[in-house]
Amino acid sequence: MRPPKLTLVGAGPGDPGLITLKGIEALRTADVVLYDALANPALLDHAPQHARKIFVGKRKDLHSATQEEINTLITSLAFKYGHVVRLKGGDPFLMGRGGEEIEVARAMGIETEYIPGVSSALAVPGLAGIPVTHRDVSKSVWILSGTSSSGGVTEDLKLAARSSATVVILMGVSTLQEIVSIYTSEGKAGLPVAIIQNGSTESQRSVSGRMSNIIDLSAKAQIAAPAVIVIGDVVRFLDPSTKEATHSENKNQLR
Amino acid sequence: MRPPKLTLVGAGPGDPGLITLKGIEALRTADVVLYDALANPALLDHAPQHARKIFVGKRKDLHSATQEEINTLITSLAFKYGHVVRLKGGDPFLMGRGGEEIEVARAMGIETEYIPGVSSALAVPGLAGIPVTHRDVSKSVWILSGTSSSGGVTEDLKLAARSSATVVILMGVSTLQEIVSIYTSEGKAGLPVAIIQNGSTESQRSVSGRMSNIIDLSAKAQIAAPAVIVIGDVVRFLDPSTKEATHSENKNQLR
Numbered sequence: 001m002r003p004p005k006l007t008l009v010g011a012g013p014g015d016p017g018l019i020t021l022k023g024i025e026a027l028r029t030a031d032v033v034l035y036d037a038l039a040n041p042a043l044l045d046h047a048p049q050h051a052r053k054i055f056v057g058k059r060k061d062l063h064s065a066t067q068e069e070i071n072t073l074i075t076s077l078a079f080k081y082g083h084v085v086r087l088k089g090g091d092p093f094l095m096g097r098g099g100e101e102i103e104v105a106r107a108m109g110i111e112t113e114y115i116p117g118v119s120s121a122l123a124v125p126g127l128a129g130i131p132v133t134h135r136d137v138s139k140s141v142w143i144l145s146g147t148s149s150s151g152g153v154t155e156d157l158k159l160a161a162r163s164s165a166t167v168v169i170l171m172g173v174s175t176l177q178e179i180v181s182i183y184t185s186e187g188k189a190g191l192p193v194a195i196i197q198n199g200s201t202e203s204q205r206s207v208s209g210r211m212s213n214i215i216d217l218s219a220k221a222q223i224a225a226p227a228v229i230v231i232g233d234v235v236r237f238l239d240p241s242t243k244e245a246t247h248s249e250n251k252n253q254l255r
Numbered sequence: 256m257r258p259p260k261l262t263l264v265g266a267g268p269g270d271p272g273l274i275t276l277k278g279i280e281a282l283r284t285a286d287v288v289l290y291d292a293l294a295n296p297a298l299l300d301h302a303p304q305h306a307r308k309i310f311v312g313k314r315k316d317l318h319s320a321t322q323e324e325i326n327t328l329i330t331s332l333a334f335k336y337g338h339v340v341r342l343k344g345g346d347p348f349l350m351g352r353g354g355e356e357i358e359v360a361r362a363m364g365i366e367t368e369y370i371p372g373v374s375s376a377l378a379v380p381g382l383a384g385i386p387v388t389h390r391d392v393s394k395s396v397w398i399l400s401g402t403s404s405s406g407g408v409t410e411d412l413k414l415a416a417r418s419s420a421t422v423v424i425l426m427g428v429s430t431l432q433e434i435v436s437i438y439t440s441e442g443k444a445g446l447p448v449a450i451i452q453n454g455s456t457e458s459q460r461s462v463s464g465r466m467s468n469i470i471d472l473s474a475k476a477q478i479a480a481p482a483v484i485v486i487g488d489v490v491r492f493l494d495p496s497t498k499e500a501t502h503s504e505n506k507n508q509l510r
Contacts, residue, residue, distance in 0.1 A: 010373070012275065013371070015277070016276075017275065017276045017277035017280070018275045018276070018277060018370075018371065019275065019276060020267065020272065020273045020274065020275055020276075020373060021271075021272045021273070021274060021275075021276070021279070022270070022272035022273060024276070025272070091373075091377050091378070091381070092381075093377065093380075093381040093386035093387055093388065094377055094387060094388055094396065095388055095394075096388075097390060098386060099386030099388075099389040099390075099489075099492065100389070100390060102386075114381050114382060115273075116268070116273065116373045116377060116378030116381055116382065117373065118265070118275060118346075118371045118372065118373055118374075119373075119374060119377055122346050122348065122349055122371065122374055123346070123371030125348075126346070126347075126348040126369050126371055127369060127371065131348035131353060131354030131357075132348055132349060133348065133349055133350055133351075133354075133400075134354040134355070135352060135354075135355060139350075139399070139400055139403065139409050139411070140397060140398060140399040140400065140409065140411050140415075141349065141397075141398050142395060142396070142397040142398075142420060143395060143396050143397075143398070144394070144395040144420075145388075145394055145395065148394065154394050154395065155419070156394070156395050156418055156419055156420055159414060159417065159418045160395075160418075162414065163411055163414045163415075164410070164411055165397060165399075165411055234354075237354065
């Protein structure tokens with residue numbers, strides 16, 4: 001019997017080539033892999049044949065495991081089989097509830113390890129042609145979740161809309177109208193915004209425009225989750241048409 | 256003669272096991288590798304023997320290549336030798352000036368590719384025991400540079416100090432006093448903060464405390480660059496002693 005262990009592995013943004021060497025090493029010694037909807041299933045091929053591969057992702061209209069059920073699974077499978085690899089899209093500690101999984105396992109005396117991953121929040125904009133920071137344009141990036149545990153967007157988004165940071169919103173497609181209305185009430189209807197669906201994969205699609213027309217554009221393009229929303233002047237590197245108006249508007253913003 | 260090409264590759268936070276599969280593939284076909292001070296030189300072993308390996312990092316007290324010189328090198332070496340891999344610590348588009356390098360190369364008609372990397376901003380806190388987000392504690396993360404092009408900290412840091420985001424500051428050790436004074440003037444002298452030097456490597460060291468004592472603590476521990484500063488309640492996962500006071504303080508912060 002192997003000693004119980006939990007390794008959180010960041011699977012990266014979707015492209016199976018964007019996992020790390022250490023992530024693959026962990027998969028090679030897995031007895032169980034618990035994987036997310038956002039982790040590419042092709043990565044399961046790195047795990048041994050004998051390893052149990054269990055899908056625990058959240059998918060619309062299907063029963064999906066609750067976080068409590070996942071926490072229980074991790075613990076019981078680690079004691080039963082040994083090395084449990086928890087394969088999570090992006091990085092396990094960015095909106096991934098990896099912190100909770102580590103806490104629960106440790107409380108049960110299980111050894112834990114964290115192997116970071118390439119975060120969708122930075123890589124998906126970059127692969128779509130948008131550097132999240134750029135010396136002349138934006139010097140910081142604020143990453144938020146589009147949905148808070150209480151439903152709507154988080155309070156911090158109002159502060160983010162006032163900042164000059166590049167704002168990246170994960171899981172925000174369903175709250176797009178609320179996001180747009182926050183920016184509009186801050187006088188930023190002209191701010192460039194892009195939405196990138198299935199970033200880093202062959203089915204990557206994106207739309208870009210301004211706050212004032214992004215709801216229409218994304219509806220026409222039928223953009224759906226999973227998607228990353230990028231807000232700020234750096235969007236002009238993907239869509240140069242957003243450049244000029246932004247510039248004059250920015251002067252007002254910065255006053 | 257191979258066609259000129261520039262590939263920006265994210266080397267990850269320092270541990271050579273934290274580069275991606277695609278990053279290694281790019282290195283394997285490199286004719287030239289231009290590498291940073293923050294990229295682990297062990298990664299150069301993935302490049303062919305014939306490839307030229309050129310250090311272009313910035314190191315204190317030594318002449319280091321300016322960004323303009325690097326841009327010129329990329330272009331001239333790509334036309335002379337073919338595939339130039341620009342190996343950059345962390346992710347190339349986060350504070351890395353990768354956007355500029357891509358722009359310059361494209362303007363010269365050189366094909367470009369971006370291979371994202373594991374960012375130090377998320378991975379270094381995580382490897383030190385601090386998840387940058389946690390459902391019960393912090394729902395967003397704001398990543399800033401500690402030094403602006405004009406010298407001091409960026410204006411956005413004042414807004415960041417008012418937010419409830421986890422704030423991660425890269426290249427901030429030399430401006431620590433300024434950072435502390437901004438938080439102190441926001442009434443947040445009790446906020447937990449950690450500084451992690453050489454994160455993800457064998458020489459990783461960290462200190463943690465509160466805004467009120469972090470300058471002393473980091474001076475005593477002789478913490479030096481490169482280091483990542485993490486500010487916010489999530490620091491309690493590394494240093495539980497920062498927990499209680501933070502909690503009561505947070506109540507005041509939020510309104």
